[in-house]
Amino acid sequence: MPSSDYPHREYFAERLLAWYRRGKRDLPWRRSRDPYHIWVSEVMLQQTRVETVIPYYHRFLERFPTIDALAAAPEEEVLKLWEGLGYYSRARNLQSAVREVKERYGGVVPDTKEDIATLKGVGPYTSGAILSIAYNKPEPAVDGNVMRVLARFFLIEEDIMKPGTRTVMEKLARSLIPDGEAGDFNQALMEFGALVCSPRSPQCLTCPVMERCAARHEGREDDLPVKKKAKPPRPERRLAAFIEGSGEHAGKVLIRQRPQEGLLARMWELPHILVEQGAGTTDDEAMRLLQGRLLQDETLDVLPQEPFMHAEHTFSHIHWDMQVYRCRLASADGKTGGALPELTPFHYRWMGHEEMEQYAFPNVFVRIFREAFKQG
DNA sequence: AACTCGGGGAG
DNA sequence: CTCCCAGAGTT
Structure with a gap:
């Protein structure tokens, strides 16, 4: 009309x-x-x-x-x-x-x-x-x-x-x-x-x-406007690695930058993997999954040590359930064989606590870092 | 038309 | 928990 x-x-x-x-x-x-x-x-x-x-x-x-x-x-x-x-x-x-x-x-x-x-x-x-x-x-x-x-x-x-x-x-x-x-x-x-x-x-x-x-x-002010309900966010289970450096990287944490396109494009984060629902339900299995996939996909050789913290984050269309594990680098000299991962969609870097202000992080990782640094 | 793309405040 | 917020871009 x-x-x-x-x-x-x-x-x-x-x-x-x-x-x-x-x-x-x-x-x-x-x-x-x-x-x-x-x-x-x-x-x-x-x-x-x-x-x-x-x-x-x-x-x-x-x-x-x-x-x-x-x-x-x-x-x-x-x-x-x-x-x-x-x-x-x-x-x-x-x-x-x-x-x-x-x-x-x-x-x-x-x-x-x-x-x-x-x-x-x-x-x-x-x-x-x-x-x-x-x-x-x-x-x-x-x-x-x-x-x-x-x-x-x-x-x-x-x-x-x-x-x-x-x-x-x-x-x-x-x-x-x-x-x-x-x-x-x-x-x-x-x-x-x-x-x-x-x-x-x-x-x-x-x-x-x-x-x-x-x-x-x-009497219908509570019924308007008509709006179709949005689909609920799909759940995703993610396992993250909190990797602390040693030697020349002592006191630093390994972070990586996300790809140019897509979700949280170009923002920084902890290395993490997506696992199937129901997989890695025990910490032991989760740590094995994390180790295997980081090595396979990122040529990143880590040894998960212990569960560190748990974080959830809801986007408009995805819900992240993230378990964070404290990890060490597998190589004996603590330098991941000397070099950081290459030939992956991500760009890796060591970050000191005081360098956080130089990197833009999604809020879920800001929360994780705040909690981690509080523990010392 | 249906997805993708963050995060938080209010009830 | 649910809803939705001074929306836009892509497919």
């Missing part, structure tokens, strides 16, 4: 805008008009809560205050500043896109939908957010908040996980934007979704548009 057929559109937009201007939060990125700053905030905010982003936003812009600064930075440093924030391709894409802006657009963030949408990591939501917030262009910025709010107020019962529903939402959201108020209105929608029209137990009693909310009238 055409967007113009939805009732109470003007009422909805005006009341929401007034509500926003009455009490909007003082967020760091709202203190800047720099399109680059807005851009950084929007990328960080993808699938990430406001409170989580704030400290990262400050650190990132302190180190990379301009497009030039980010474009010139070593990639490892960008990744390190992103450590713990997740979805690390965002960081790589952002730097790649910033370099593109420098080369192709003279360092000025483009202000047209066609140009900005070509930038890596800038999809339908982020392009609309930058265009509206930084340039006040009347483009919709439809995120999870906006879909929830629109689904409820206008009683849209389509599954919001379907791409077609997003198109409907974008058209409707575009038709709602009051003349000359795109930036504030789009932020009003998201702020409203975050603070009032929340996913669970929405605050209808304080809602500024409750009187004409279709879902509220039907």
